Amino acid sequence: xVQKSKPPAAANEPERRGQPxxxxxxRAYEPEVALxxxxxxxxRQGFAATSLDDLSEATGMNRPSLYGAFGDKRExxxxxxxxxREDARASMVEIFREEMPVRQRLERIFAxxxxxxxxxxxGPRGCFTVVTAASxxxxxxxxxxxxxxxxxxxxxxxxxxFRKAKEKGELPESADPAVLxxxxxxxxxxxxxxxxxxxxxxxxxxxxxxAIDVMVGAKG
Numbered sequence: 159x160v161q162k163s164k165p166p167a168a169a170n171e172p173e174r175r176g177q178p179x180x181x182x183x184x185r186a187y188e189p190e191v192a193l194x195x196x197x198x199x200x201x202r203q204g205f206a207a208t209s210l211d212d213l214s215e216a217t218g219m220n221r222p223s224l225y226g227a228f229g230d231k232r233e234x235x236x237x238x239x240x241x242x243r244e245d246a247r248a249s250m251v252e253i254f255r256e257e258m259p260v261r262q263r264l265e266r267i268f269a270x271x272x273x274x275x276x277x278x279x280x281g282p283r284g285c286f287t288v289v290t291a292a293s294x295x296x297x298x299x300x301x302x303x304x305x306x307x308x309x310x311x312x313x314x315x316x317x318x319x320f321r322k323a324k325e326k327g328e329l330p331e332s333a334d335p336a337v338l339x340x341x342x343x344x345x346x347x348x349x350x351x352x353x354x355x356x357x358x359x360x361x362x363x364x365x366x367x368x369a370i371d372v373m374v375g376a377k378g
Contacts, residue, residue: 189227192217196228197238201283205235205294235294236301242286243308246274254315260323261374264342268366271346275353276362284354288347309343316342320373329374338373345369 195216199208210221210231217224228234253266276282287308295302316339323329329338349362371377 192219192227193234193237193241196234197241197286198278200235200238201242201286201289202278202280204289205231232298236304239286239290239301239304243304247311249274250315254319260319260328261370261377263319264370264374265366267342268345268349268370272349272353272359272362272366275350276359282353282356285347285350288350289354312343312346313339315339323374341369341373 195218196213199212199216203212208231210224213224213231213234214220219227224234228237249270250267253263253270256263258266271285275284287305290301291305291309295305313336317335320329320333320335320338320342324331324333324335345366349365352362352365
């Protein structure tokens with residue numbers, strides 16, 4: 159007795175109706191979220207102390223997925239540092255652009271920096287640029303170039319502030335915007351290191367106030 163042929167399986171129906179069949183597994187992670195988690199981990203532990211297993215656990219991605227999305231551990235560190243630079247720049251760009259007295263501008267810049275440096279679920283994380291300068295930048299030319307670019311960018315931003323202040327008569331004719339910019343940047347680096355060592359915000363703000371007094375004169 160000849161058996162009747164069975165109708166096609168229901169799973170094939172979408173293709174018969176002109177709807178392409180979905181192939182492969184959908185991406186189960188959000189790249190920007192995963193990169194943010196990797197950044198948090200690198201800021202807390204540094205490059206050497208962070209293993210691929212640590213990164214896998216933090217991001218929820220297995221090793222092959224991590225490599226496919228970001229490359230090896232070094233490439234992920236570089237992408238994390240670039241993300242940090244972008245976030246830090248975004249948090250300060252309006253302060254540098256807005257019109258305000260130079261003292262007020264400096265106070266807001268340093269306050270924003272402290273907000274970044276003192277953040278962290280397990281304690282203050284400091285500045286990722288400073289941490290990287292003292293570690294990976296020492297032996298990696300590409301990372302060192304990125305750090306130097308970050309330092310130069312900050313110097314230039316501060317120099318522009320002091321140059322405008324001098325043009326408006328807020329600073330004496332003898333003031334050198336480039337030198338003042340380096341002093342301001344050095345203050346940023348100092349509070350970054352001290353914040354990671356868990357110096358209190360009150361003490362860090364006292365350092366900032368003293369530095370601003372040196373740069374633009376004490377409040378009258």
